Amino acid sequence: MAKNKMVYSFGGSKTEGRAAMKNLLGGKGANLAEMARLGIPVPPGFTITTEMCNEYQRLGGKYPVGLKEKVKKALARIEKDMSQKFGDVGDPLLVSVRSGARASMPGMMETVLNVGLNEKTIKGLISKTGDERFALDSYRRLIQMYANVVMEMDGDILRDVLDGYKKKKRCKYDIELTVEDWKKLIARFKKEVKKHTGSNFPEEPWKQLWGAIGAVFESWNGHKAVTYRKLNNIPSDWGTAVNVQTMVFGNLGDTSATGVAFTRDPATGERIFYGEFLPNAQGEDVVAGIRTPQPINEARKSDPSLESLEALMPKIYRQLDNIQKRIERHYTDMQDVEFTIQENKLWMLQTRVGKRTAQSAVKIAVEMVKEGLINKKTAVMRVQPEQLDQLLHPALDPKAPKKRIAKGLNASPGAASGKAVFSADEAEELGAAGEKVMLVRLETSPEDIHGMHAAQGILTARGGMTSHAAVVARGMGTPCVAGCSEIEVDYKKQVFRAGNTVVKKGDEITIDGSTGEVFLGRISTIAPKLTGEFGTFMKWVDDIRRLGVRTNADTPKDSAIARDFGAEGIGLCRTEHMFFEEDRIAAVREMILADDEAGRRKALAKILPFQRKDFIGIFKAMEGLPVTIRLLDPPLHEFLPQTEKDIKALAGQMKVSPAKLKARVAALHEFNPMLGHRGCRLGVTYPEIYEVQVRAIFEAACRLKKKKVKVKPEVMIPLVGHINEYIPLEEMTRKVAREVMKKHGIRVQYLVGTMIELPRAALTAAEIAAHAEFFSFGTNDLTQTTFGLSRDDAGNFLRDYVEKKILSDDPFVTLDQSGVGELVEMGTRRGRAARRGLKVGICGEHGGDPESVKFCHRVGMDYVSCSPYRVPIARLAAAHAVLEEEERKKQARKKRSKKKKK
Numbered sequence: 001m002a003k004n005k006m007v008y009s010f011g012g013s014k015t016e017g018r019a020a021m022k023n024l025l026g027g028k029g030a031n032l033a034e035m036a037r038l039g040i041p042v043p044p045g046f047t048i049t050t051e052m053c054n055e056y057q058r059l060g061g062k063y064p065v066g067l068k069e070k071v072k073k074a075l076a077r078i079e080k081d082m083s084q085k086f087g088d089v090g091d092p093l094l095v096s097v098r099s100g101a102r103a104s105m106p107g108m109m110e111t112v113l114n115v116g117l118n119e120k121t122i123k124g125l126i127s128k129t130g131d132e133r134f135a136l137d138s139y140r141r142l143i144q145m146y147a148n149v150v151m152e153m154d155g156d157i158l159r160d161v162l163d164g165y166k167k168k169k170r171c172k173y174d175i176e177l178t179v180e181d182w183k184k185l186i187a188r189f190k191k192e193v194k195k196h197t198g199s200n201f202p203e204e205p206w207k208q209l210w211g212a213i214g215a216v217f218e219s220w221n222g223h224k225a226v227t228y229r230k231l232n233n234i235p236s237d238w239g240t241a242v243n244v245q246t247m248v249f250g251n252l253g254d255t256s257a258t259g260v261a262f263t264r265d266p267a268t269g270e271r272i273f274y275g276e277f278l279p280n281a282q283g284e285d286v287v288a289g290i291r292t293p294q295p296i297n298e299a300r301k302s303d304p305s306l307e308s309l310e311a312l313m314p315k316i317y318r319q320l321d322n323i324q325k326r327i328e329r330h331y332t333d334m335q336d337v338e339f340t341i342q343e344n345k346l347w348m349l350q351t352r353v354g355k356r357t358a359q360s361a362v363k364i365a366v367e368m369v370k371e372g373l374i375n376k377k378t379a380v381m382r383v384q385p386e387q388l389d390q391l392l393h394p395a396l397d398p399k400a401p402k403k404r405i406a407k408g409l410n411a412s413p414g415a416a417s418g419k420a421v422f423s424a425d426e427a428e429e430l431g432a433a434g435e436k437v438m439l440v441r442l443e444t445s446p447e448d449i450h451g452m453h454a455a456q457g458i459l460t461a462r463g464g465m466t467s468h469a470a471v472v473a474r475g476m477g478t479p480c481v482a483g484c485s486e487i488e489v490d491y492k493k494q495v496f497r498a499g500n501t502v503v504k505k506g507d508e509i510t511i512d513g514s515t516g517e518v519f520l521g522r523i524s525t526i527a528p529k530l531t532g533e534f535g536t537f538m539k540w541v542d543d544i545r546r547l548g549v550r551t552n553a554d555t556p557k558d559s560a561i562a563r564d565f566g567a568e569g570i571g572l573c574r575t576e577h578m579f580f581e582e583d584r585i586a587a588v589r590e591m592i593l594a595d596d597e598a599g600r601r602k603a604l605a606k607i608l609p610f611q612r613k614d615f616i617g618i619f620k621a622m623e624g625l626p627v628t629i630r631l632l633d634p635p636l637h638e639f640l641p642q643t644e645k646d647i648k649a650l651a652g653q654m655k656v657s658p659a660k661l662k663a664r665v666a667a668l669h670e671f672n673p674m675l676g677h678r679g680c681r682l683g684v685t686y687p688e689i690y691e692v693q694v695r696a697i698f699e700a701a702c703r704l705k706k707k708k709v710k711v712k713p714e715v716m717i718p719l720v721g722h723i724n725e726y727i728p729l730e731e732m733t734r735k736v737a738r739e740v741m742k743k744h745g746i747r748v749q750y751l752v753g754t755m756i757e758l759p760r761a762a763l764t765a766a767e768i769a770a771h772a773e774f775f776s777f778g779t780n781d782l783t784q785t786t787f788g789l790s791r792d793d794a795g796n797f798l799r800d801y802v803e804k805k806i807l808s809d810d811p812f813v814t815l816d817q818s819g820v821g822e823l824v825e826m827g828t829r830r831g832r833a834a835r836r837g838l839k840v841g842i843c844g845e846h847g848g849d850p851e852s853v854k855f856c857h858r859v860g861m862d863y864v865s866c867s868p869y870r871v872p873i874a875r876l877a878a879a880h881a882v883l884e885e886e887e888r889k890k891q892a893r894k895k896r897s898k899k900k901k902k
Contacts, residue, residue, distance in 0.1 A: 571865020
């Protein structure tokens with residue numbers, strides 16, 4: 001490890017890193033180095049690599065050999081560049097210590113500012129700035145941060161001391177406190193630190209520095225960071241870099257300020273410089289929402305009483321505007337920048353790819369192609385498949401009655417309703433129990449991440465568009481209304497007030513994150529309309545992808561929705577799902593519980609008309625596209641009457657005694673219905689059931705074809721484990737199809753195939769493909785039978801398996817590629833060896849999971865099938881699969897070329 005470079009300098013006289021070194025320097029460090037290379041004003045500093053973080057963890061919290069010497073040398077360079085000395089009593093160099101992982105994790109790891117201040121060096125700071133109040137405030141901030149981050153003292157303790165003092169002095173803001181106030185508070189803070197930690201606050205600057213560096217390394221495995229990584233699939237072995245950087249101050253009076261800005265609107269994607277700032281403030285003041293932030297420019301000024309940076313400091317604004325344009329052109333992507341103005345000098349503290357909503361991501365990608373910044377392939381890769389889920393969520397029904405009670409900032413779009421809760425823990429607890437909740441906070445902090453994830457929406461009283469709540473909610477795709485100053489939140493009473501309206505814990509509210517409005521009660525929603533840039537973007541997606549995308553749909557309504565979302569047919573129509581309605585389930589129960597074939601046929605005669613009607617509606621909705629219909633596959637326990645009331649009602653309908661019917665129900669009881677009398681086993685023992693379904697399919701197809709409606713039925717026989725199960729059912733299907741077509745004088749093109757959902761079917765795929773015209777992998781059951789897991793019960797322990805890294809993902813969410821995937825690949829290969837041109841697809845829930853879709857592309861499937869609202873996600877994932885494959889081949893060619901040159 002000592003052979004590797006441990007520390008990289010940036011800014012001032014020496015810059016060693018660059019943007020491409022993000023894996024080693026983290027996003028913050030790599031981009032600080034890149035800005036320095038571009039000649040953009042960056043406070044000098046250095047980055048300790050992510051490798052050092054991993055080594056620190058490996059050594060059990062000890063610093064790697066040689067690191068301290070490298071840090072000392074790098075700090076000496078900063079001292080030379082700034083003409084200041086770390087720990088000097090005359091003109092002290094102060095530094096910030098910040099985290100910086102390769103993936104952006106806003107607020108999830110720790111930061112310590114003003115490192116190097118103590119009872120002696122503060123005198124030099126006072127002498128240099130001429131502002132004793134500022135110097136004392138800076139020292140207080142260091143003590144407060146250091147105690148919490150490094151000494152692990154509860155952050156509320158010192159915060160409550162400060163708030164209580166301000167309340168006593170009748171001050172609203174920190175800036176109103178005097179020199180004497182800060183002296184008293186600093187003394188009180190130090191006493192509290194000693195009381196609660198058993199140690200004094202460290203005065204020695206180097207001790208402060210190494211304590212802060214260690215705390216940043218430790219924060220990589222902190223609760224909030226671990227939670228965020230899980231939610232965003234960030235590997236735990238990436239580690240974080242540590243950035244030690246010269247402190248610059250935005251709270252040195254009226255000529256100083258600090259802010260956060262985006263090169264485009266992160267909520268809408270509009271091409272406009274967008275952000276907020278605070279005069280005479282530190283960076284944490286902007287994101288904490290303690291004071292109302294002011295707009296960067298006049299164009300986005302909504303409150304006339306707030307002065308913009310453009311009006312307040314026009315020269316600095318023009319410099320900042322030129323830098324943001326230059327940075328966006330350089331990175332060819334929307335950037336999120338942080339800046340500080342210290343006594344009329346602009347410093348850039350960070351740039352990173354800005355988090356954005358799905359709507360914004362699509363708009364920015366399309367517009368940047370039009371602007372010539374990127375090509376279409378790059379645009380497609382800029383939008384992650386899961387992001388599209390945000391675009392597909394319903395919006396508030398404009399015709400529904402509404403009672404608006406407040407309005408805040410439209411921080412993250414989308415509509416959501418839920419019961420008001422006031423703590424992240426309660427949101428998580430109720431969310432896990434299936435409740436829809438709305439997290440209401442004064443402002444959120446990184447500690448609230450688990451509750452924010454569980455909530456349907458987020459409402460905060462404080463904070464701006466760049467507050468923690470806004471940034472994290474946009475990244476999650478969760479609707480959010482932030483900075484809603486019209487509400488008063490009372491944590492003790494568990495209520496919030498909006499004017500004369502009082503909302504208690506458990507009361508339902510609705511927010512519209514697109515408008516910033518808050519409503520009382522639950523409001524109905526409507527499906528989104530996907531037009532404009534989305535249509536353009538998805539056309540590019542479809543031009544790239546090779547994998548077809550169908551939908552799992554059981555009703556004409558779902559079929560129509562899926563077609564609007566771009567589905568190219570139905571990959572799974574589950575006929576048993578058509579029977580759950582009250583007027584139908586009785587006939588199905590009668591059929592299942594009948595003693596003989598005559599009884600079953602009598603019940604089936606009632607089923608045939610509504611089956612035919614359903615198929616007519618689905619074929620119409622999918623006109624010209626293939627429709628794969630799975631014959632009945634009911635786990636019997638889902639259909640059998642359970643209550644005395646249901647048994648009595650059905651007995652009367654069947655004209656048998658309740659006792660006899662109850663005995664029949666008991667006789668059909670199965671210990672494991674998912675592996676019981678279902679699927680093709682039902683068709684083998686009671687072929688008349690499948691006969692009626694096939695008749696309904698082809699009668700519907702013939703009736704529509706007579707009306708010039710194009711139909712493409714595909715009949716799928718489920719749960720086949722042996723070829724001898726498949727053959728008689730295929731023969732029956734073709735026999736009934738011929739009879740119906742002959743009767744109607746119509747010829748319908750159709751296919752007969754099977755669902756591969758048992759390991760034996762995958763192993764004997766060659767035998768089955770000799771007869772079947774298509775395979776559809778039912779990966780829900782294939783996962784269940786391969787792992788020996790009950791998907792109905794495994795949720796009780798699978799979360800522990802993922803958390804303990806026994807499994808990388810829940811196998812019912814993301815396909816297990818090395819196990820279940822191996823069976824899928826083998827079944828595909830063997831099936832196509834036996835039947836040239838065998839059509840192969842997947843219709844389990846994995847069909848809408850991006851990683852599983854990419855796997856299906858790699859094994860050469862013809863299509864995936866997923867729920868209607870995941871169709872656009874699967875389309876985009878299929879395009880990503882093509883582009884990622886092209887990139888792998890490109891890198892392989894480069895590698896071969898380098899090898900040849902050597």
